[in-house]
Amino acid sequence: MALFRGFIEFARGLGFQVGLFLQVIARFPHIPKRRAFISSQLYGAGNKVLHVVLLVSFVMGMVLSLQTGLVLADYGQQDKVGIVVAVTMAREMGPFTTAIILAATVGSALAAELGTMAVSEELSALEVISVDKVSFLVMPRVLAMILMAPVLTIFADTMGIVGGGFVAQSQLGVGSQLYYDSALESLQGLGGLLAVPKDVYGGLMKSMVFGAVISIISCAEGLRARGGALGVGNATRTAVRDSIIAIIIVNYFITWFLYQK
Numbered sequence: 001m002a003l004f005r006g007f008i009e010f011a012r013g014l015g016f017q018v019g020l021f022l023q024v025i026a027r028f029p030h031i032p033k034r035r036a037f038i039s040s041q042l043y044g045a046g047n048k049v050l051h052v053v054l055l056v057s058f059v060m061g062m063v064l065s066l067q068t069g070l071v072l073a074d075y076g077q078q079d080k081v082g083i084v085v086a087v088t089m090a091r092e093m094g095p096f097t098t099a100i101i102l103a104a105t106v107g108s109a110l111a112a113e114l115g116t117m118a119v120s121e122e123l124s125a126l127e128v129i130s131v132d133k134v135s136f137l138v139m140p141r142v143l144a145m146i147l148m149a150p151v152l153t154i155f156a157d158t159m160g161i162v163g164g165g166f167v168a169q170s171q172l173g174v175g176s177q178l179y180y181d182s183a184l185e186s187l188q189g190l191g192g193l194l195a196v197p198k199d200v201y202g203g204l205m206k207s208m209v210f211g212a213v214i215s216i217i218s219c220a221e222g223l224r225a226r227g228g229a230l231g232v233g234n235a236t237r238t239a240v241r242d243s244i245i246a247i248i249i250v251n252y253f254i255t256w257f258l259y260q261k
Contacts, residue, residue, distance in 0.1 A: 013242075017220045020138065024216070027132070027139040034140050041144035045106045046152060052101055057156035060093055061085060061163030069172040078172050082182035085164035090187060090199040094157035096251060098149060099210035103243035107218040110141055111239035114222025115232035123223070138223075142215040149211030150204040157203065202258045206251060213250055214243045 031038065069081040114137065117123050126133050161183055168174040187197045218239040225235035 061160030065164030115225030
């Protein structure tokens with residue numbers, strides 16, 4: 001019975017999230033009158049976490065360069081480390097790292113904000129005065145995450161490549177000119193859908209989807225919060241957990257779609 005109840009609760013939550021996403025799309029025509037709130041959400045989803053994205057991505061690039069460079073050195077191919085770092089950051093590590101940071105920081109904040117409003121009956125008060133809570137509270141947050149995630153991913157990709165170059169030059173004996181030439185060359189091929197490298201636009205596409213997934217799950221959990229401070233805490237924990245799980249699952253299917261032969 002516990003397993004059955006868990007499945008029913010999962011189905012209800014998923015249905016609520018899908019319904020909320022459709023409602024957000026239906027409110028996109030309200031964007032012009034919500035632009036001030038959208039701007040503040042863009043600041044919260046971008047500038048406040050940019051330093052974390054830069055630091056983590058730089059270190060990730062260093063680790064990736066060191067690990068792959070040591071293996072390539074066994075075959076005398078350490079000069080190819082720039083290709084590995086650039087492609088890996090653009091395809092996977094850049095968008096994935098950015099999404100995890102956004103889920104842990106912005107996603108948790110969204111769930112806590114809306115959860116607090118739910119348990120304190122502020123959402124009910126908005127309904128009483130006929131304010132559309134999806135248009136007023138949810139749509140700006142979702143749109144801000146969709147727009148800001150690819151911007152942060154570009155910074156993550158860049159800092160990851162720079163961090164990899166630092167290790168390649170200092171510990172692998174690969175010249176910086178050779179490293180950056182090979183890294184840029186690996187990202188210069190045109191993609192099949194857009195006139196930009198496939199590895200780049202594929203990663204940015206992933207990040208936009210990740211941003212939508214994180215924001216919808218976080219807002220949905222916040223809106224469904226019940227039971228005071230404990231309910232807000234549970235909603236925040238659930239939002240971060242479910243966002244990370246969804247990112248991993250969605251990442252697989254997007255990768256399969258983009259790179260299947």
